[in-house]
Structures are given as C-alpha cells and as structure tokens.
Amino acid sequence: MPKWTPLLLLLGLVILLGATYALFPPGRATPAASPTTAATPGTLVAQGAVLFHQFKCDTCHTVDGSRAAGPTLKGLAGSTVTLDTGQTVTADTQYLRRSILDPDSQVPKGYSPDVMSPAINDIIDQIEADHNLDALVAYIESLK
Numbered sequence: 001m002p003k004w005t006p007l008l009l010l011l012g013l014v015i016l017l018g019a020t021y022a023l024f025p026p027g028r029a030t031p032a033a034s035p036t037t038a039a040t041p042g043t044l045v046a047q048g049a050v051l052f053h054q055f056k057c058d059t060c061h062t063v064d065g066s067r068a069a070g071p072t073l074k075g076l077a078g079s080t081v082t083l084d085t086g087q088t089v090t091a092d093t094q095y096l097r098r099s100i101l102d103p104d105s106q107v108p109k110g111y112s113p114d115v116m117s118p119a120i121n122d123i124i125d126q127i128e129a130d131h132n133l134d135a136l137v138a139y140i141e142s143l144k
C-alpha cells in the first residue's frame, strides 16, 4: 500500500465530516421549542384564562361584551378608551399592564376608582409573580 494512502483516507474523512456538518448544522438539528413552554403565545393565553378565574377577575369583568362592575374586556385590546379625565388612550399592552397593576391610575369613563384596586390589593404579588401578568394580558388581548 502506497505511503500516502492513510493521508488520503484522512482527507476523505475530513471532507465527509465537513459535508455532514454543512448539510446538518447542529442548530438545525435541535427541535423547535415545544409548544408546552411558558413563552409560547397559545400557552400564555390558556394560562391567562385560568388565572382570570383564579384571581376572581371574572367577578367584575365579562368577556362577552356585557357590562358588570367593571368594563367588559371583550374587544378592549387595541381599542380607544375614554378616561374619566376626558383623555383618550389606546388600550395597548402597556395600558393593559398598568390597568391591572395600578387600576386607579387610569379609570375608564363611567366607572369608579377604588373598586378594583382594593379587590386585587392582597394578590398583587401573585399577579406580578412568574409570567402571570404576561398571561393575563395575553388572554385579554385574545378576547377579540
């Protein structure tokens, strides 16, 4: 066997490895994030729906358009809200987060302050924990 045969074999091996790497880069081999991780929108919405009941938000808010102690949350996301100051604001994600964490800071026209704030005072830490606020907001944003 000629002297350079091992070298040729080695070269072949290197080329083979290179081709494999090019065809199947390690990044592509990793499966896409599984739909059960907390960060995926669908799961957040489902979590939010559970929390909405668990935190008793549904005692004051409907999701079907009818009025209760608080405004319905159906169609709220992205809509224009008139506040009791007469000012109008767009109900974007920032507005929704603030409406939940600090309800008295922006009161929709026709509703009273000091109704929601005392009701959630005891659970505000839980609302802020984990992804709970993200989940609640994602749920509200799903209520078209």
Ligand code: HEC
Pocket: 052, 055, 056, 057, 058, 059, 060, 061, 069, 070, 071, 072, 073, 076, 081, 091, 096, 099, 100, 103, 104, 106, 107, 108, 111, 112, 113, 114, 115, 116, 117, 119, 120, 127, 136, 140
């Ligand atoms: C005791 C009744 C009550 C409970 C419980 C309550 N809310 Fe409210 N909520 C209100 C009232 C009244 C308003 C309007 C006045 C204000 O902003 O404080 C309001 C306002 C809001 C708004 C803004 C609505 C708009 O049209 O701009 C959002 C969003 C909201 N609440 C979400 C929640 C979530 C999420 C929970 C549960 C964690 C919750 N609320 C629990 C009574 C309640």
